[in-house]
Amino acid sequence: MKQFEVEIAEAAERDLEEISDYIAYRLYNASAALKLIREIQKAFDSLKTMPERQALVADVYLAAKGLRVLPVANYLIFYRVRQEEAKVIVVRILYNRRAWERILN
Numbered sequence: 001m002k003q004f005e006v007e008i009a010e011a012a013e014r015d016l017e018e019i020s021d022y023i024a025y026r027l028y029n030a031s032a033a034l035k036l037i038r039e040i041q042k043a044f045d046s047l048k049t050m051p052e053r054q055a056l057v058a059d060v061y062l063a064a065k066g067l068r069v070l071p072v073a074n075y076l077i078f079y080r081v082r083q084e085e086a087k088v089i090v091v092r093i094l095y096n097r098r099a100w101e102r103i104l105n
Contacts, residue, residue: 001049001050002049002086003049003086004048004051004081004086004087004088005085005086005087005088006044006045006047006048006087007087007088007089007090008044008090009089009090009091009092011091012077012090012091012093015094016037016040016093019033019036019037019075019093019095020033020037021033023036036072036073036075039072040072040075040077043070043072043077044077044090047070047088048088051068051079051081052068052081054068055068055069056068056069057078057101057104059104061105062101062104062105065080066080066081067079067080067091067104068080068081071096074095074096074097075093075094075096076095076100077090077092077093078091078092078093078094078100078104079091091104092104
């Protein structure tokens with residue numbers, strides 16, 4: 001089975017840090033923050049094989065750009081697959097109730 005390299009874009013790294021900080025420091029729940037970060041990391045690892053198993057996003061413009069979404073808990077991991085390079089690029093990680101179409105457009 002083909003293995004893909006998973007690359008995390010700067011914006012996605014910032015998202016991950018902000019999510020972790022919010023849960024740990026604003027909600028005062030460091031263990032929940034750690035648990036969520038582990039779940040997200042596990043999701044990243046799952047993208048190493050068959051990353052195209054996840055659907056393209058519903059937004060036509062973003063889907064045309066190859067943007068896919070992987071839900072994890074209350075968050076959505078947005079990513080693109082570059083088959084020719086065997087690479088997955090995680091673009092953003094957003095809370096599922098945010099207006100992600102507006103943010104990503």
